[in-house]
Amino acid sequence: MTMTSEQATWFAGVCDQLVENVEQVLLGKNHVIRLSFVVLLSRGHLLLEDVPGTGKTSLARAMAESIAGVASRVQFTPDLLPGDITGVSIYDQRSGNFDFHKGPIFANIVLADEINRASPKTQSALLEVMEEGHVTVDGVTHPVGAPFMVIATQNPVEQAGTYRLPEAQLDRFMMKTSIGYPDHQSTIRILEGSDQAQATELTPVVPASTIAEMTRLATTVHVDASLNDYVARIVDGTRQAAEVRLGASVRGALSLVRASKTLAAASGRSFVIPDDVKSLADTVLAHRLILDAEAEFDGVNPSNVIAQVLIDTPPPRDAAAA
Structure with missing residues (x-):
């Protein structure tokens, strides 16, 4: 059953309310907040590569409060055990x-702070729960419930004493992005409200059960066959690029389609258009690419490759909207 236009309008309205709610504590970051909810509603996980103090913890806590859920934070250190x-x-x-x-993994929004500081053994403890939604301890399986989302962070500047995330784990993050510093006007607003910032408690917009219903609805968004072909051609393009040693995986292609469906619904549409795919391609696919050493030495980065692939891959002219 395909999502109706009325359902798409309701979906977009709730998404706008959620974003506006979180924006009360994370000023001037509408785009990042919207992407975060797209990930949540697509049953995905988010990797934030950012310097300290940009509001990563605030984002996780505010998202949990907005859905009347539970947030937890794990500070990853070298001595942390699974x-x-x-x-x-x-x-x-x-x-x-x-x-x-x-x-602490048993929460709706889990912040894995500085995930690359823990050992690979501890990092791998997240693999099962991120993929399957449950953990197994002493042979007994324990579901973490729904909605469930891991927001992992890593510092791109300080690399001493860190362990690079293996490709298998990077591939399990639906998107990778950064919050970044606020603009000038947002910084002024933050400084003016600094006395109240720590005490800000958000009112829930919807219960967690509504998020589960929205997640289900997002899967019913229509995707034309020509758009599936478009995604496949983009993924093939990343694998054939001369600068790439390992291109985007099948999981990456699936994530791009799932996220495009959710973004379409959040935009009030019951169908995906090429612009949905193009706008998400970098955040969904770039972190999955492994570049050739010579290309990296020449200053090429995965985002450059994705941008060129999008230029070289023409979108479908007529994608059915029903």
Whole structure:
């Protein structure tokens, strides 16, 4: 069943309310906030590569408050263990049984702060839950519930004592972007409201159950066959680019289609258009590319490759809207 125009209008209205709500604490970052909700409503995860102090924690907390959900924050350090994230089973002498004590991963929005500072073993503890929505401890599976989203951060400047995220884990993030510093006017507004900033508590816009319904609705957005072909050609283009050693994966192509569906619904449409795909291609695909060493030495970056692929890949002229 395809999303109706009435459902698309309702979907877009709720998305606008969610973005406006979060923008009360993250001023001047409408685009990043909207992308974050697109990821959430697409059952994806977000990687933020940013310097400290740009509002990453505020974003996670505000998103959770806006959906009447729970937020948790894990500070990744070299001595962090997988059990510190997923939880552990503790023996109860009175009952003679092992009781599972949930870790911080059991939340709606989980902020994995400076994820590249933890060991690869600890980083891999996130793989199962990000892909499957549950953790397995001592052979017992524990679902984390829905909605569920991991917002991981890494510092692009300070690399001492860090572990580069493996390609398999990078591929599990639907999008990679950055918040960045606020513009001049937003900075002034932040300074003027600094006394109230710490005390700001957001009113929930919708309950978590509504987010689950919106996630389901987003999957019913119509995608014309010509647009699936367009996405496939873009992905093929990343694999054939001379500067690329490893192109975008099939998971990347699926993520681009899913995110395009959600963006279309958030824009009040029940169908995807080429501009949806083009606007998301960089944030969805760039972090999945591995460049040739010589290309990196010449200053080429994945975003340059995606931009050129979009230029070289003509979009479909007539994509059916129903």
